[in-house]
Amino acid sequence: MSYRSGFITIAGRPNVGKSTLLNALMGQKIAITSPKPQTTRSRITGIINDEAYQMIFVDTPGMHEGKHLLGKTIDKLAVNSIQGVDVVLFVTDRHLGKSETKILNYFKAISTPVILVINKIDLLKSKIQTDEIILSYINAYPFKEVVPISAASVTNLDHLKEAIYKYLPEGPQYYPEEMVTDQTDNTLMAEIIREKILYHAQEEVPHSVAVVIESITPNEEYNTVDVTAIIIVERSTQKQILIGSKGEKIKKIGTAARRDINKTLDTKIHLSLWIKVKKDWRNNPNELKRYGYQDE
Template structure:
């Protein structure tokens, strides 16, 4: 392999909440590393996915969906998303083909005016619209910003994803292989484990739960004797009523959350897992900086 010609770079995936950024990342990397939910604003930290080929290494950053913050956690998420734009080699601005151009998109395009980074427009969820509608969408966005490339895709079905990756590679600068070829994310296993548990809570609970939970991994130890990994995790909620919902009748919901999460964690770690889940109430944790820090949301890292 000619090292001089090797390309590598950082790519930010940005867009309004719920346009399919995490689904795209998981499709590209081929493993479940970003939390997926049909509820918006589920990604909080920068989740990096690493795609390595013989010619290039693309490091994808899945930012929190850009939206108007409502609390300190929201402010934090917005800062992360905005700072990312300046640090990367390429920006993928992802929009939902089913939704028209609105204030949210305008807000994001405004952020592009202050950066030199090339921007692709990625129109996702094309499997849900009639092909004729695509031309209207493309024309509407062309007027708003000089995108380097416009690529319609379906993350869910995989349509045109390879084409997008080929275009991405063209725009990457020459550079080293930052990560080993078999590494798909730079996040520690603890972080992904906590996200997998949080994802199951989101899938199995009603509307009032999502943004008021955090998952803290208290213990993650591999037993030398039988190679089983023992995971102890606490689900943090803001109100006692939420604790009741998550536990469920005679512990039934918590048991189901644990069962589903354990399967994903076993896939991630490639070994058997013993998972213990607890639920704890910490009132208004999203507005307390000390608790945000305790739960891993550290501004100084970004």
């Protein structure tokens, strides 16, 4: 049996469980997830090695019509991410609708094999419901395979990997075996802080937030790493919301982020959070670049 390798883009609408799927495939946290749409803002890879293959998964932001320059930038990144890869997973959690049809139209411009992945089947009451969802897509696009899964309960993922393997070309091992992602620890830390904001803050606040790591300093005396992060918001009212009464909200966010970073990166950090207001940063190309948001 020859060795196969390739790039697999995980695409779909926001909130369908793409990042949850990446983490489930990897068996570890690589990408942040949340019940709020538009959680992922950049392209994140997760690499799986086996004797027979190397699969390089590419998680992407949910495809949607963004209102701000940030939204437009990340939508473009998502659309660009289906180019030049070996397999595309189209992840969905519901019947074919307008936004799904729009995404399928992007696929019509590429010749890459597309696999239809019906996620969240744990929420469906019967197999008939799954079949109904599948049926709604069948005439809309010539999918190579259809795989119902539950990313959250890690159901049918082996079947999904088998389906992907069929369409991988023979190829080299692109990345060394010990490499699981191209995301730096620094970025993962900033993302985990943003994840806790997605969970703890309401309404429009999470979408107005960017997080950057300002400094990382080993503290030899306590055997910890001192991490300082800046949370950028658009308005001073948002800053107040994030601070909360007597600073309780930012404290909660900080504690949750510190615990998760310690666990995910197997380290012990001391975390300081600062909040800065940058008016309308989501529409400012220079600020977007500064916070790491690009469309390719």
